[in-house]
Amino acid sequence: MFKIHFKLILISSVYWAAYAQASEDISISAVNLHTRVLAASCAACHGTLGRAVTGSSLERNAVLAGRDPEDFTKKMFGFKDGSRRGTVMHHHAKGLTEAEIKQLALFFSQQKSAEIDPLNPQTLNTHHE
């Protein structure tokens, strides 16, 4: 029993150190509170930190992580002023301030892109409601 506990604690502390490191990389302490929440709100279509699911049909447009901030700003300003045709993005861009768009551009440009696999579904348990 003691051995198991010891291992567990050891694994835990290594794990926590690594987690804190990884979190530090991606949370960017310089990012203000406003932008971290707003940027995270884009995740429903664009993935956590702009890392859209790989292979999703929108991948090319959806990956924001590592995007050139000028390209991001130009497109969003275009959606905002109506000069760029959008399917859905004009409904978002018009609701954001120019300062927010610039902050988002900076935030996403600082994220490393990554391969994100779609989640694997599983069989629903018989005891589920």
Added chain:
Amino acid sequence: MNKSHFNRRDFIKAAGVIGGLSFSCAVFSMANKPPMGRVVIIGGGYAGTTAAKYIRLWSLGAVEVIVIEKSSQFVSCPMSNLVLGGTRTIHDLTFSYDLVKKNHGVKWVEDEVISINTEVKKVMMKRGEISYDRLIVAPGVDFNYEVLPELKTTEAQQKIPHAWKAGWQTVNLRKQLEAMPDGGVFVMTIPKAPYRCPPGPYERACQVASYFKTNKPSSKVIVLDANAEVISKKGLFLKAWAELYPSIVDYRPDSPIKSVDVASKTISTDFEKIKAHVLNVIPPQTAGKPAKMANLLEPDYPWCEVDFLTYESKTVPYVHIVGDSVASGLPKSAHIATSQARVCASAIVELMKGQSPDPAPVFANTCYSYVDDKQAMHVANVFRYDAPKKIMVPAEGGGVSAKPSQEEGVYAKAWAQNIWADVLT
């Protein structure tokens, strides 16, 4: 009285650790709380799971997070109408919690909450109890059967499924539709707003009609809406019904139901009695049970008032509410649930550091509805905090699709893949 003598080793013994981070039964003491404290979250849906993940991320792992969830799997309500249409199965929408637990060190208790003592900041479950520094209540909706007592029993709900929480109820309704003969009548009822997923019932009418159109073309979909009109994407749904399902969908606004005869599947309104082959009553809704246990509901309104900067209850300190249980003008959608959860997560991390939350949060909502097996349409808005009114209001420029399209059907699928990956990994 308290369990402060309870040390880490005892705790591990008592808890039955699986993989170091998840617990099958629980007695959690405050003795080992990490430097920034402990947040307990009731509910592992879109809102609760998102709050858990982002508190861990934004606190750099310094806030301990324990989720209490009674189900062992996550089943997505968004996309579940497609199970009724026949283009998805419930197993395509069912996921494990393992990755979000493992990736972020979220502790997890599979148990049911039986009471909450907000005076001593403790949650009691069937198999244990947990103390908290801050509590997040994210229970989704509860069904109000006070007004429809005939549907209170499990037997009645088997015969007349709500299918408004995705799971076997959804499968049950699909099986009834499959068993229905051509020429049959499917009746569905919509409660007065607010309820979970404003466009959901109208999308459901489309999905069932789409299935009938291909497989049982002489059948009908009768929609009895307690509201005076279609309350979401109105023009688009009316057009879809008229163009795609003119002989199938029969929409009747201002038709609240009075009673249900369960045995004969007959429904009564003020004006008429309709006998259905398949009957789907979406019951009136309130904030979820744990919100009631913590006395978070308004006296004459069954939802919870919050401070929109922190999602802390306006009546009970150190208790936050996110997701469908919140009283607000915001639509009760999965995307809004996750957005609220992140504002709450960010604020809690700052409060625990002794700092101030963002004084003017902004977030987005995108919600897709499928009108058939391939075409979808959206409603999308940015919401901003209005400081004088102290509520979230829609920003300028939001709106709906010009028309449903296959392109947006593809977008809707990508939305689901990305929100699932965000919430559950």
